[in-house]
Amino acid sequence: MKYFFIIIFFLIATYGFAQNEYNRLIEFAGIVVTADSLRPIPFVHIFVKDSRRGTVSDINGLFSIVGEKGQTIVFSAVGYKTVFFKIPDTLKHTFYNLIQPMITDTIYLDKTVVYPWPSKEKFKEAFINTVPPDDDLERARKNLAFMEWKDKEFNYVARDGQSAYNQMIKEISYKNYYAGQLPPNNLLNPFAWAAFVKAWQEGQFKRNSQPNKSQEYYYNEPLH
Structure with missing residues (x-):
């Protein structure tokens, strides 16, 4: 019976403490x-x-x-x-x-610089092997050289294999079309005479006093 009252008293005290804690x-x-x-x-x-x-x-x-x-x-x-x-x-x-x-506040963060080199030794190596970029004058020279090459390439374009093949096929087809008969006479063709007069006016039939020389072309890498 004594232990029963002790347990009851302990439960009441615990409940009261918890109640006070809850109230706070x-x-x-x-x-x-x-x-x-x-x-x-x-x-x-x-x-x-x-x-x-x-x-x-x-x-x-x-x-x-x-x-x-x-x-x-x-x-x-x-x-x-x-x-x-x-x-x-x-x-x-x-x-x-x-x-x-x-209230809004302004936060000042310390300056942070991010480098692409993982160590000082890599930075020294990259700095020594760095090729300085071209200045404005050097870029202008490269641009002019590229434009000059483009002009030459536009005026003289060598015939590739595909164009030569197409021309040969046209000639064979032309011969087969007139096989066994007389080819057309362009003496009375007004279009042929117009092309002849135009070529004569442009001086295409004049002789070149200088012998033909082989032309060399150089390709400059274009700027990106």
Whole structure:
């Protein structure tokens, strides 16, 4: 019987302690917004100072956290000034709604320079073997050389195998078309006479005083 009363007393004391602990806890549910435009701030870190309680606001800035009277709730987010909210001791209820505004803050980050070389030795090697880029004058020379080559290539285009084959097929077809009969006489063809007069005016029948020399062409790599 003695042990029965001890157990009952222990349960009552435990229940009373738990009840007092529950009465000290206060739940805050609300939203975190910007101070200037009242827009919701998502992913704000919210925690009770000097405790393990904490949460994060959702995409709409909503949150819910539990704290005790006298404790401080901290609101922290990148790009905003940190806000501290101390739970008053005079609160009588266990649930309150809270609208917490936050002021925009400017964050100055240290300068970071990213290099493509993994070590100083690789940097020295790359620096020694680096070919300096062309200046404006050198680029102009290359462009002029490329344009000169393009002009020569436009004026003189050697016949490739496909064009030579097509010309040979045309000649064979022409011979087969007039096989066994007299070929047409272009003496009375006005188109042939027009082509002859035009060639005569352009001087295509003049003799070249200089002997024919083989022409050499050089290809300069075009600029990209």
